[in-house]
Amino acid sequence: MGNFLSVGPGIRNTGCIAIALPKGRLLPFVIALFEGMGVTCLRGFADSRRLICEDPDRQLQFLTLKPTDIPTYVERGAADMGVVGKDQLLEQRRDVYEPLDLRFGACRLVVAEPAELRQQDDPRSWSHLRLATKYPNLAEAYFNRKGIQAEIIKLNGSLELAPLVGLAERIVDLVETGQTLKENGLVEVEEITKSTARLIVNRASLKTKYRKVQDLIEEIRKQVEAHAARACK
Ligand code: PRP
Secondary structure, three states: OOEOOOOOOOOOOOOOEEEEEEOOOOHHHHHHHHHHOOOOOOOOHHHOOOOEEEEOOOOEEEEEEOHHHHHHHHHOOOOOEEEEEHHHHHHHOOOOEEEEEOOOOOEEEEEEEEHHHHHHOOHHHOOEEEEEEOOHHHHHHHHHHOOOEEEEEEOOOOOOHHHHOOOOOEEEEEEOOOHHHHHOOEEEEEEEEEEOEEEEEOHHHHHHOHHHHHHHHHHHHHHHHHHHHHHHO
8 A cells, every 4th residue: 555645835845756547437547556556555546535645666656636637737837747548638628748659548529419319310411519628728729610600618527418308409429339328318429538547747757857758758658558468459
């Protein structure tokens, strides 16, 4: 089990590399990635309420955050590195270096609507839509490109509920297995983009901690490639 750290001023001045990990679906994959590299302090992290742990031998600190906050921590240097979905990077457009596709967490951002509406709907005739989404920037850009006026209602979760209660006719949301859409009577209409988990790095850390950061990126790259090679066998 990793060391518990009290959080306070100066926690970032320890010479460690601080890595922001996303709570939720990606966390078990990220933990498996680092455990494959010999990091042991993350054992039990996914099930605990701890937000920070440390591997003193490797001089690594791990922080767990809401996925949407990871680009902010990394852009501002509160973490040197982070793992986050490409969907969030596209949505937030933060100034971070993105050296690596980690190849897990594959999902798609789609437009979806109730199955009954789909039976009589023709996307080619869309001129004005009211939709709910966690991705207002991506949704707006997508419909702008298509010349469709989109009234966007920003929500933070459980998007599939919005059409069921009349808050919006359609949603723009992530689909991984398709189970949530199916269980709520929604169907996919169009795909906007694909996403996988990415490694991101603070631009200043890339210079000030160059050797440590580059070595870690290479180590993670090898781990990802070894995992992909095993999966192909
Ligand atoms: C995501 C996404 C969908 C669901 C899709 O939500 O927003 O609701 O997962 O996954 P599926 O295709 O495998 O069913 P998440 O679980 O992150 O929770 P949220 O609704 O609170 O955002």
